[in-house]
Amino acid sequence: MLSIEIKVEALHAWYGNDEVLHGIDLAIEPRSVTAIIGPSGCGKSTFIRCLNRLHETNPGARVAGHVWVGGEDVYRMDPIDVRRTIGMVFQRPNPFPTMSIFDNVALGLKFAGVKDRRRLRARVEESLAMAALWDEVKDRLHQPAMSLSGGQQQRLCIARALAVEPRVLLMDEPTSALDPISTMRIEELVQNLKQTYTIVIVTHNMQQAARIADQTAFFLDGHLIEVGPTSKVFTKPDDKRTEDYVSGRFG
Amino acid sequence: MQRNVLDAQLADIKQQLQAMGEQVRSALQQALASLQQGDAAQARQVVDGDAGINRMEHELEERCIRLIATQQPVAKDLRKVTAALRIAGELERMADLAVDIARAVIRQQPSPADPVMPDILRMAAVVEEMIRQALVAYVNEDLAAARNLAVLDDEADRLYRGILEELFSRRPDDQGRIAQAMAFAFIGRYLERMGDHATNVGEGVVYIHSGERIDLN
Numbered sequence: 275m276l277s278i279e280i281k282v283e284a285l286h287a288w289y290g291n292d293e294v295l296h297g298i299d300l301a302i303e304p305r306s307v308t309a310i311i312g313p314s315g316c317g318k319s320t321f322i323r324c325l326n327r328l329h330e331t332n333p334g335a336r337v338a339g340h341v342w343v344g345g346e347d348v349y350r351m352d353p354i355d356v357r358r359t360i361g362m363v364f365q366r367p368n369p370f371p372t373m374s375i376f377d378n379v380a381l382g383l384k385f386a387g388v389k390d391r392r393r394l395r396a397r398v399e400e401s402l403a404m405a406a407l408w409d410e411v412k413d414r415l416h417q418p419a420m421s422l423s424g425g426q427q428q429r430l431c432i433a434r435a436l437a438v439e440p441r442v443l444l445m446d447e448p449t450s451a452l453d454p455i456s457t458m459r460i461e462e463l464v465q466n467l468k469q470t471y472t473i474v475i476v477t478h479n480m481q482q483a484a485r486i487a488d489q490t491a492f493f494l495d496g497h498l499i500e501v502g503p504t505s506k507v508f509t510k511p512d513d514k515r516t517e518d519y520v521s522g523r524f525g
Numbered sequence: 526m527q528r529n530v531l532d533a534q535l536a537d538i539k540q541q542l543q544a545m546g547e548q549v550r551s552a553l554q555q556a557l558a559s560l561q562q563g564d565a566a567q568a569r570q571v572v573d574g575d576a577g578i579n580r581m582e583h584e585l586e587e588r589c590i591r592l593i594a595t596q597q598p599v600a601k602d603l604r605k606v607t608a609a610l611r612i613a614g615e616l617e618r619m620a621d622l623a624v625d626i627a628r629a630v631i632r633q634q635p636s637p638a639d640p641v642m643p644d645i646l647r648m649a650a651v652v653e654e655m656i657r658q659a660l661v662a663y664v665n666e667d668l669a670a671a672r673n674l675a676v677l678d679d680e681a682d683r684l685y686r687g688i689l690e691e692l693f694s695r696r697p698d699d700q701g702r703i704a705q706a707m708a709f710a711f712i713g714r715y716l717e718r719m720g721d722h723a724t725n726v727g728e729g730v731v732y733i734h735s736g737e738r739i740d741l742n
Binding site for chain 2 (some may be wrong): 516517
């Protein structure tokens with residue numbers, strides 16, 4: 275029996291009276307990359323926002339069903355613990371604009387009660403190194419985060435998410451605002467990070483899913499149409515709708 | 526359908542492969558005619574015509590590579606392109622074998638009156654039918670025709686074994702007759718190999734449609 279890091283069962287989500295996810299079942303292995311693909315409005319972003327309970331923070335939004343991470347029921351956990359266990363990176367880099375590079379990464383640790391400055395510094399360095407940013411910023415840690423390029427800011431956000439040692443990293447189109455070189459760096463980074471973390475990435479870029487994901491899930495109109503090994507989804511999908519989507523015939 | 530360019534390029538590749546297949550068929554027909562008539566000049570035409578078929582293969586390869594680089598096909602589109610690359614290679618090998626038959630006609634001058642000739646021609650007819658059906662299977666996406674190649678291949682193999690038995694049962698009483706027998710044995714072997722390449726084309730057709738890898742040989 276393969277071990278499961280994230281287990282989703284009969285997950286439904288609503289915005290007001292609009293049901294946007296219609297009963298999703300999905301299992302994700304630890305230390306793997308899962309890509310969520312599908313046309314705009316198919317529910318893929320809502321889906322990952324249900325994994326870390328971000329969805330329910332929208333006014334009128336509602337969730338039913340189950341999500342377990344590392345065997346723990348996410349919807350029975352303290353939301354603070356959920357965010358610590360499940361890190362998230364968004365489409366546009368969103369560092370805290372008034373803070374330095376160092377403070378952006380250290381903030382989560384400070385909230386978690388880490389006071390020892392040496393420990394703080396060591397963890398910040400470790401996180402920046404894991405996000406492949408350390409070498410570029412080590413001499414300017416106290417400069418404003420906004421002095422970094424877009425690609426660097428996105429890696430800073432990844433470092434910030436990693437600092438609190440999550441189990442899972444959610445990425446919502448993390449490269450759609452980046453240039454090709456920065457995109458490649460993030461993709462390489464994802465490959466390295468999966469040795470430690472379980473990663474779920476929403477992407478509009480099909481080639482990106484094909485390059486970096488172990489498993490790919492195709493969503494359409496709030497339904498999970500097909501999930502399987504990425505190589506299979508891109509070479510021989512089971513469902514005609516998946517085939518039409520990945521071969522660029524709609525969406 | 527939003528991929529008109531990709532679809533048009535795939536259609537071009539298909540058409541070009543079909544044209545290449547027809548060239549290979551006609552090379553085989555010409556090689557067999559030269560054998561039947563002991564006509565070295567005609568055989569030479571087959572040898573000379575091979576460069577054109579090789580060029581077609583390279584052009585097809587170029588097109589497939591360009592399509593992969595510019596259109597990034599996936600799923601069935603990708604299978605169509607990779608299978609086209611493979612089928613082009615198989616056709617090119619078949620053309621080389623037609624050249625081998627033509628060269629045997631030029632060098633060994635096998636006698637059109639040899640008693641094994643009718644069997645060789647019977648086998649050649651089966652192999653020619655295999656090439657025709659392989660092309661039909663590819664062009665019409667006809668899986669039944671592709672699978673039927675296995676039946677024809679068995680028939681070609683059976684005829685080939687009969688030819689060998691007949692040749693090896695001859696008494697080696699003079700050098701000239703041994704050389705004749707050898708020439709026909711090789712020609713039978715070339716035909717048998719052509720049939721195998723035709724089954725490979727059929728396997729490519731099945732792969733395009735189902736992603737399934739089967740052995741028709």
